[in-house]
Amino acid sequence: MNADPVVMAHLERPLTADESDGFVAAIEAHFESHGFGLWAVEVDGGEPFIGFVGLWPPRFDGHFTPAIEIGWRLAKTHWGRGYATEAARAALQFGFEELDLQEIVSFTTPENVPSQRVMERIGMHHDPADDFDHPRFPPGHRLSRHVLFRLRRNASPAH
DSSP, X not given: OTTOTTTTTTSSOOOOHHHHHHHHHHHHXXXXXXXXXEXXXXXXXXXXXXXXXXXXXXXXXXXXXXXXXXXXXXXXXXXXXXXXXXXXXXXXXXXXXXXXXXXXXXXXXXXXXXXHHHHHHTTOEEOGGGOEEOTXXXXXXXXXXXXXXXXXXXXXXXX
């Protein structure tokens, strides 16, 4: 999944097997030290792993950090089936009820409309004034501009 250029089209680049393994190790370490992270997503009665959804702190400084981001990455054969939305709703509930977060953010490139639709379906809101240039990319890079969505704890999420 992390090596698939279609899945990774809105991210820096596909990952090598070693980089993907390192990412998994970082996820596991984050769970151990913070009690939350990115959950593996399975299809009940189906495939044992189709991707991940969960909460993660952005690893850069921005006008909205420190923050906790909700994110997802699914194998392309599982896109459009509602899995990201269903799991993201559970992650939001966990973040607000168990972690007592006051706000959760999510961000992506303007071209990543499917992820933005998930953000909207889970009740997140977009204010164009919050959009930003991601510091991981040089100015003018095709992936530098990002849209930011937010959801406050007391907002009523979409169902």
